[in-house]
Amino acid sequence: MHRLALLSLLVLAVAACDSSPSVVEDGVTVLVAYEGRLDNGDVFDSSAGAEFVVREAAPGQPGLISGFYDGLLGMMIGESKTLVIPPEQAYGAGGVVNPNTGEVIIPPNATLTFDVTILDIR
Template sequence: MSEITRVPLQPVAKGSLTRIWLGVALAVALGSAAAVATRYHGLVVETVKAGQGAMPTSADVVLVNYVGRLASGKEFDRGEKAVMPVEGVIPGFAKGLQQMQRGGKYRIEIPASQAYGANEQKSPATGEVVIPANSDLVFEVELLDFKSAAEIERQRQMIQQMQQQMGGQGMPDMPHGAPKP
């Protein structure tokens, strides 16, 4: 079930409707060449390449490729096939993930208030500040896949059951005549 946010509409000035329709016509004429950007209280989620299907919820776990940069362009983090719970990341990143579809590529602009706020982030290895306090962040994200926590738990239980059934015996013997690895 999707959440609907109601926003009060402002009165439209006389003559504005014509300009609005011209803008809509121009956007349609440009077609898919233009990226789609959605704004959420300062957070911007831009669709670079649309994905397909459902979107993750806050209870899901995602598999993503990503690059994180400061607003200046300086890279501070990168991950390939990174697994992360949606509710375990900074608020702006979590909200952005919930606007994505499998196979899509996105650009998320996260204001400091939805990132780390006034808290600087240091490298655990060097102690160097990698994200200064009050930094806006930009992420390029490819959503490879996502699963619910329940799906992951079922898979974990199946693997555990298979291991118990094997009883620590290792792989079963190959039939006679079959080559052994």
């Protein structure tokens, strides 16, 4: 018997954006403001202006978790979204542990919520 796994990204809200023709696509560099929260509301990461290349993480390589990557694609400058990312599109059963302290940053099987605004696309 085969099991079908349903992976879904839930976009809760989309705010108005400017009329810029630039959209986020794979390989572009973006400047974003974001806040990442756990189900209990604890903030595990935030930035008022993070700059990175939009690239999905391959196993063992740097990049974005698939839910964050998928949520950014197609966004425009000034657009805001709330992304609810299931564990399968985030850090899964492994979670995230600080290698220096052993502190659990993101628990295993955590659903993550990100409020994201695109500040610039380069």
